[in-house]
Amino acid sequence: MIELCRDVxxxxxxxxxxxxxxxxxxxxxxxxxxxxLDELLVDAEAMLELAQIVKLQDEWLKTRASSLxxxxxxxxxxxxxxxxxxxxxxxIKSWHPVAQIDQxxxxxxxxxxxxxxxxxxxxxxxxxxxxxxxxxxxxVEYADLVSLGVFSRExxxxxxxxxxxxxxxxxxxxxxxxxxxxxxxxxxxxxxRAYLLAFLISEGRALLKTEPLSGKIWTMGLADKVKGLPKSxxxxxxxxx
Amino acid sequence: MESESTDRVxxxxxxRRAFQVLVLQRGRNPGVKGWEMKRHLGRDYxxxxxxxxxxxxxxxxxxxxxxxxxxxxxxxxxxxxxKEPPTxxxxxxxxxxxxxxxxxxATIAFVNSKQGRVARRxxxxxxxxxxxxxxxxxxxxxxxxxxxxDQDDRSMLHIGWRTHAEVDEKTLMxxxxxxxxxxxxx
Numbered sequence: 001m002i003e004l005c006r007d008v009x010x011x012x013x014x015x016x017x018x019x020x021x022x023x024x025x026x027x028x029x030x031x032x033x034x035x036x037l038d039e040l041l042v043d044a045e046a047m048l049e050l051a052q053i054v055k056l057q058d059e060w061l062k063t064r065a066s067s068l069x070x071x072x073x074x075x076x077x078x079x080x081x082x083x084x085x086x087x088x089x090x091x092i093k094s095w096h097p098v099a100q101i102d103q104x105x106x107x108x109x110x111x112x113x114x115x116x117x118x119x120x121x122x123x124x125x126x127x128x129x130x131x132x133x134x135x136x137x138x139x140v141e142y143a144d145l146v147s148l149g150v151f152s153r154e155x156x157x158x159x160x161x162x163x164x165x166x167x168x169x170x171x172x173x174x175x176x177x178x179x180x181x182x183x184x185x186x187x188x189x190x191x192x193r194a195y196l197l198a199f200l201i202s203e204g205r206a207l208l209k210t211e212p213l214s215g216k217i218w219t220m221g222l223a224d225k226v227k228g229l230p231k232s233x234x235x236x237x238x239x240x241x
Numbered sequence: 242m243e244s245e246s247t248d249r250v251x252x253x254x255x256x257r258r259a260f261q262v263l264v265l266q267r268g269r270n271p272g273v274k275g276w277e278m279k280r281h282l283g284r285d286y287x288x289x290x291x292x293x294x295x296x297x298x299x300x301x302x303x304x305x306x307x308x309x310x311x312x313x314x315x316x317x318x319x320x321x322x323x324k325e326p327p328t329x330x331x332x333x334x335x336x337x338x339x340x341x342x343x344x345x346x347a348t349i350a351f352v353n354s355k356q357g358r359v360a361r362r363x364x365x366x367x368x369x370x371x372x373x374x375x376x377x378x379x380x381x382x383x384x385x386x387x388x389x390x391d392q393d394d395r396s397m398l399h400i401g402w403r404t405h406a407e408v409d410e411k412t413l414m415x416x417x418x419x420x421x422x423x424x425x426x427x
Contacts, residue, residue, distance in 0.1 A: 010395040012355045012363060056358075063356040070414060075354040076367065078417055079347045084371070088342035090416035091349075092332045094409040096322045098271045099302055101264050 001026070002042070005049035008056070015056035023050055163196045164205055167221030175209060178217035178235070194237050208233060255282050255289045256296060263293075263304065263321045270388060272307070272320040272406065279315070290319060301325060307406045320406050344372055344380040345389060345404075350417050352390075352400055353410060361396045 001023055008015055027046060034040050079087065146152065170176050182193040197219065200206040204225040209218040210233060217235060262273055262281050278286040294304040303324040309316025327335075332342075351367055352359050361381070368377040381398075384390045388403035404410070 010360065010397065012359045012397075059358070060356045063353070070350075070354050070418070072351070072354040075350050075417070078420075079350060079367075080370065082417065082420055084339055084343040086420045087346040087417070088339045089329060090413055090420055091342045091346035091408070092329055093326050093416055094412035095326050095332070096303075096305070096324070096407050096409065097327065098403075098407060099264065099321045099323065100271045103265065 001046050002049050005046075005053050009049075009052055015053050015060050018050075018053045020050055020054060020057075159192075160196050160199060163193065164200055164221060167197070167200070167206055167219065168223060169221075171220045173220075175218035175220050178208065178219045181219060182237070191237055194235070202230070204228070252289070252292065256293050258282060259286070259289050259293045260297070260321075263319060270403075272318040274315065275309075275313070275317040275319070276315040278319060287314075297321065298324060305406060307402055318402065318406070322407060326409075340372065340376055341380050341383075344368060344377065345384055346413060346417065347371065348381070348384070348390065348398070349400060349404060349408065349410060350414060352398060353414060358397050358399050361392060361398050364398055 005018060007013070008018055023046075027043060027050075031043065034043055082090075146156070167176075167181065170181065178197075182190055182197060184190040184193055197206065200221075201208050201219070204227055205222055207220045207222065207226075209220075210216070211218075217233075259278070259282055262278070273281075275286075278290070282289050290304050297303065301324050302321055305320050305322045307318045307320065309318065333339075347368060348364055351364055365377055365381070368381075372380075381390065385392045385398075385401070388401045389407075390404070391399040391401040393399065400410070
């Protein structure tokens with residue numbers, strides 16, 4: 001119940017999807033069974049979350065009843081249709097800027113002085129978070145990854161075989177989009193898949209084809225290893241899908 | 242007769258004081274809270290604000306009230322703002338980037354269409370279809386910092402107090418809808 005409420009609170013889902021009456025009845029039925037302090041605290045937390053949902057329902061109704069409510073899909077479509085210039089023009093035509101004088105006060109000057117005096121040199125500032133300035137970006141060898149514990153040798157082999165099988169199955173003798181193939185829910189998995197696929201390509205168990213004009217990259221799985229003149233291709237991977 | 246003249250002088254003095262209080266920035270955010278106005282001008286501060294609003298009208302300004310979260314007089318924020326929106330060329334000469342304004346316009350429209358609250362990642366995803374990723378993140382951060390948007394501890398974005406103060410949201414929504422129709426016709 002708490003998780004459900006939190007999910008609704010942290011998304012733009014309709015808060016009326018939570019049946020408050022039903023949930024309160026459940027809490028009421030369970031209350032006599034609760035004996036320990038921990039259980040009672042969780043019960044209170046559930047009540048608090050339900051109260052938050054009621055608050056959201058209130059806000060939801062108020063906005064929906066106001067003249068500002070427009071179907072989100074309609075707005076998305078309209079915004080997509082409009083050029084940036086027209087969007088900014090719409091904002092300017094409904095904008096009433098604040099008129100104000102910015103001035104330097106003695107207090108502001110003092111704050112600036114104290115800030116400057118206590119400012120740590122830039123070379124020292126982020127040491128705690130990022131450590132000292134050391135090694136720049138570079139290459140990591142497979143052996144290094146094994147030693148770092150990112151892969152174990154067995155895990156690597158089984159992952160490589162798994163990806164090879166998946167590629168053969170998905171390509172089925174045809175080219176498949178490289179970015180679609182390596183795509184995953186999280187960035188880490190995506191990089192891992194790209195790394196493994198690079199291994200398969202280097203070993204001749206998969207092919208890679210690039211189209212410079214369209215920027216498209218294709219790959220194909222091979223059941224048998226092929227030999228040819230290897231070429232290097234640099235592909236950047238971003239966090240975007 | 243003498244008393245009337247004294248009242249007039251007192252009123253003029255208070256109106257002048259109200260103008261000074263509103264126009265000088267104190268603290269990070271513009272505007273003055275209701276309780277501060279009461280402290281500077283006395284209990285009848287609303288009447289003085291009304292007189293001031295009429296006086297500054299000839300200069301194209303007005304005193305605008307933004308209601309606070311709890312709706313009380315004390316929590317209201319009073320600001321001096323342009324009575325009419327600036328022209329496009331005036332806005333352009335103020336150094337604001339078209340892209341930044343377009344991001345804000347699209348964000349306000351989207352948040353309002355989603356009952357006033359949207360997960361930040363959802364709005365980022367929506368905006369990335371139209372603007373580069375770096376621009377989206379940079380602009381959203383800046384608008385949160387400047388009070389146009391409000392981001393809570395669950396990373397949900399809401400319309401900020403400054404948008405309520407400076408942007409006529411109803412006009413914005415109407416313009417976006419009507420412009421899109423024009424765009425589609427073309």
